[in-house]
Amino acid sequence: MLFKIVVVLALLVIIASLFSALYFLAKDKNGGARTVKALTLRIGFSIALFLLLLLGYYFGLIGPGQR
16 A cells, blocks of 8 residues: 555656646746756656556566556
């Protein structure tokens, strides 16, 4: 159960980073340094979540059909 909560929280962080990048894109008229930083963080969080899911499957914390 704890693993599922961590995954959902990670997804929320990824979505928040995506919306912050959208906000910076709309707000900043010159240069998009903050937009690029927010999108880079989103990519990093997505890769970390993917690795977390792989590790969870490897150690048996998650699996096909588990609830």
